[in-house]
Amino acid sequence: MLHRHWLKPLAHLMCCACMAAILPFAMAADQITWGKYNVPPYMIRSGEFAHQGIFDLTLNVLKKEMPGYEHVELEAPFPRINSEIRKGSHWCFNGMLKTPEREHYGYLSLPMSIFLPLRIIVRRDRVEEFRHRTSLTGLLQDPRLTTSVMRDRSYSPTVDKLLATYPPRENYSEQMEAIGMLLAGRLDYMVELPLLAFDQARAMGHAGELVALPMREANEVVFNRVMCPHNEWGRQVVEQVNKVLLAERAKPSYRAIVEKWHDPESVAEIRKIYDKVFLKIP
Numbered sequence: 210m211l212h213r214h215w216l217k218p219l220a221h222l223m224c225c226a227c228m229a230a231i232l233p234f235a236m237a238a239d240q241i242t243w244g245k246y247n248v249p250p251y252m253i254r255s256g257e258f259a260h261q262g263i264f265d266l267t268l269n270v271l272k273k274e275m276p277g278y279e280h281v282e283l284e285a286p287f288p289r290i291n292s293e294i295r296k297g298s299h300w301c302f303n304g305m306l307k308t309p310e311r312e313h314y315g316y317l318s319l320p321m322s323i324f325l326p327l328r329i330i331v332r333r334d335r336v337e338e339f340r341h342r343t344s345l346t347g348l349l350q351d352p353r354l355t356t357s358v359m360r361d362r363s364y365s366p367t368v369d370k371l372l373a374t375y376p377p378r379e380n381y382s383e384q385m386e387a388i389g390m391l392l393a394g395r396l397d398y399m400v401e402l403p404l405l406a407f408d409q410a411r412a413m414g415h416a417g418e419l420v421a422l423p424m425r426e427a428n429e430v431v432f433n434r435v436m437c438p439h440n441e442w443g444r445q446v447v448e449q450v451n452k453v454l455l456a457e458r459a460k461p462s463y464r465a466i467v468e469k470w471h472d473p474e475s476v477a478e479i480r481k482i483y484d485k486v487f488l489k490i491p
Contacts, residue, residue, distance in 0.1 A: 240279040241437075241446060242300045243268060244290030248384050250408045250470040251304065254284060264304045264433070266466040267321050271303065271435070274453040278446070286382040291361040297438045301446060305436035306363040314439050316447040319454045320432030320487055322467050323479055327364055327429075328421035330399045330406045332391065336420045339398060344425045349375035354397040357381050357390065367427035368400060385409055392418060400424070404471060430482060432490065458488060 245265075247254040253262040272280045285293075293300040295314045306324075307317050329348070331339045348354055349371060357379035363369055379396070381387045388409045390396045399406065403421035410419045435450045437443035457463045464483065468476045 288360045301437040315436045318435035318450045322433045365429045
C-alpha cells in the first residue's frame with residue numbers, strides 16, 4: 210500500500226500524463242493546413258514577388274482574422290491537396306470552384322476571388338492555325354491536336370462538361386509543367402486563364418510568346434472559394450471563413466487584392482461584377 214506521502218505527487222504526475230495525452234489532439238483540432246502550390250500570379254511560392262499572389266494575400270486576410278487557429282502552409286501539388294480534403298484531413302484550400310461533386314466531400318465558402326473567362330492559349334507563331342478554330346468542341350475532337358488538363362481541376366461548368374465528353378489523353382499536376390510543354394511545342398493548345406498563362410510564360414523567359422483566343426462555347430466568369438473537408442471540423446472552419454469574407458470583401462483593401470496583377474481592361478471587367486454579382490452570390 211502506498212504511503213500517504215506519495216499520493217499527492219502521484220496524482221499530480223497522473224494529471225500531467227493525461228494532459229500530455231490530450232493536448233496533441235486539442236492542438237490538432239485547431240490547426241488548419243493550407244495547401245499551396247506554385248501557380249503565379251495566384252500563388253507565388255518563390256522569387257521577387259513570393260507570397261504576393263492573389264490567393265496568398267486573401268489567405269493572409271483569413272489568417273489575420275482567424276487567430277483561434279494555428280495556420281500552417283504546406284506546399285503540395287493540387288491533386289494531393291484535393292485528396293487530403295476528400296479524405297477528411299484538416300486541410301483547406303483557398304481557390305476551389307464549386308461543383309456538385311465537390312459539395313459531396315467538402316464545404317465551400319462564399320466567393321473569395323474571381324476568375325475571368327478561360328481562353329484557348331496557343332503559341333504566337335501558330336496563331337493563324339487557330340484564329341478561326343475557336344470551338345473547344347472541335348479542337349477536342351481533332352485527333353491531330355494534343356492538349357492537357359490538370360488532374361482534379363474544375364475549369365468552369367461548360368468546359369468541365371466538354372472535357373468529360375472528350376477527355377484529353379494528357380494531364381498534369383503543375384501549371385508550369387504544362388506551359389513549358391506548350392512553349393516547347395509538345396502541346397498544341399491549352400485551355401487556361403490568360404493572366405496565368407502569360408505570367409508563367411514571362412517567368413520562364415518567354416514573355417509575349419503566347420496568345421489568348423476567345424472560346425465559342427464558354428465566356429463564364431467563375432468564383433474561387435475556400436474548401437475544407439465535409440466533416441464537423443470543416444463546417445466550423447468554413448463558417449468562420451464566411452464571417453471574415455462578409456466583413457472584409459467590400460473593403461477597398463480586399464478589392465485591391467482581387468484586382469491585383471490584372472491589366473486595366475480586366476480590372477474594369479472585375480469592377481462591373483464586383484458589387485452586383487460577386488458580393489451577392491451565395
